[in-house]
Amino acid sequence: MVASIALWSCKKEESTDPTTTLDQEVTNSSVETASEAQEEADKLESDINEIEKTFSSTINARTTGDTTVTFKRCASVSITKNTTASTRTVAIDYGTGCTDSITSGGTLVTITRKGKVTIVYTGKWNALNTVSTTAFAGYSSTITKNGQTLSRTISGTRKVTNLSSITFNSNGLTGTPKFRYENNLTIELPAIDNDRPAATVTYISDKTKTWSKGFGSFSPFDDEFTVTGTFSGTNRKGVAYSAEIQEAVTHKTECWKSSIFMPVSGKVKYTTARGDATVDYGDGTCDRKVTVVINGNTYEYDAGQ
Template sequence: MNVSLFKSKFLIFLCFSVLFFSCSKNDTDNETPEFSQENTQRAAEVDEVFEGTLNIMETAYAEEEEGRTNSFFPPCAVFTISQQGENFELIIDFGEGCTLPNGAFVTGKVLLTYGPIQNNTRIIDYSFDEYSYNEHPVSGGGQIERLFENQNGNPQSTVNETITVGFPDSSITATRSGFRVAEWVEGVGSGTWLDNVFHITGNWDTLFSNGFNRIGEVVETLVKKANCAIVVSGNIEITQEGHFALLDYGDGTCDNIVTLIHNGIEYTIIIG
């Protein structure tokens, strides 16, 4: 799954914080704005780290176990597979540093363990060993339920997570928990990642060691095309510091426009 979208999300949340500050500042009730741009930036970074890491895990598994072609990984990523009985362990080792095709710089190891396929499903546990994504150390782990064919006849991954992300030059950490469901709706078995389309739903809660909390929930299914830099349609509801807003990704057109809706007012955000 193309993860350049998540770098774009970082810009969205920067605009998100500025717009909320402006709205609060102009209120007539003299309420003091408490919307932190710095915390919003950190929350966006956590999302980028998680989605980028999830892309690594899903892509690595699909390439090694499902015979997907046109590898996403450069030679600096070393894959090791071991088997004990019916159980497998897949280690993706990035060593002291490896730059992926999407520009992400990763270090350390991602570990996937899984047993046999049962009832068209495989449970994959994941964890990390001195792993970092774009200089953000990541610990914790979770579980992926890999469904090879859902009710629509498509592959689907349901991810449960509890991961802790650190920040460069800061003692603050963020723990994100929640789940995400991605249905692979187009491009299955084509032999290339360029024509893939995914439908994404889910929700997550990110709690920071400084007390800041942000909740995100997909309220209209997100549509992600691998050949487009950002999500092309769908809505995410954002809740933080007592504020609510909606991010509307559009009508399916591959463009760089996202609409942020707050208190009934629409703001056009240009990505990039």
């Protein structure tokens, strides 16, 4: 996945009522924080997906000793199958710093990862009902874009259950991948501005994600995902929130070419001590505009302005 920098400078229609304005600020912080947390989870998922596709036969082999391969130019990946069980272990070691880069929308984006990520599979990675559990050891990612640098550190666990059967044929991978993602993460976020100071936040989610378009193709920009489920955590302001996806959220990778990584449609209900807020991501257009309804008040903002 092309990585983004979540520099949210929200252009919104503010209420003159100070209570309503505070409600908006709490909601915005929850939406933004959840977006940053999910972005890190998605970046990690993209790396793991790439490893699963690239080294699928080795991961799925009936018997294997320790196999070591190179990933992202400098990361070391060891693949081990327990000789007495179906368990497989993939360990990605980025060491003290492994840098990768890509050009997005004419802009060079570099990502430096550090630390180690270990994934344990209960069976073949592409088999129905296989569960993979991911753990972290000193893992962080640093993104540099347009001279701006943001670093995030992740700890905790990530559990993925395969709800589909992915097959191989002469045309490559086929099927409609569907996975359940259960995250229980702690993420250290860097300061962006005075309104968004450095913070350690939590992110707990239980989502189901369907790869509805583009699976198996060689283009990274023709994919479409639909997501349902719930998530919760604490935002940068230290306020607890919970959220439920009321209408399936859709992501399109064609938007990445314009450095847009937000959902293009769907509705999410956020709940905090300030009340409930519904966030509408739009009609499928690649943009950063959302509409928020909170306590009977409606406002809009553009997360890219």
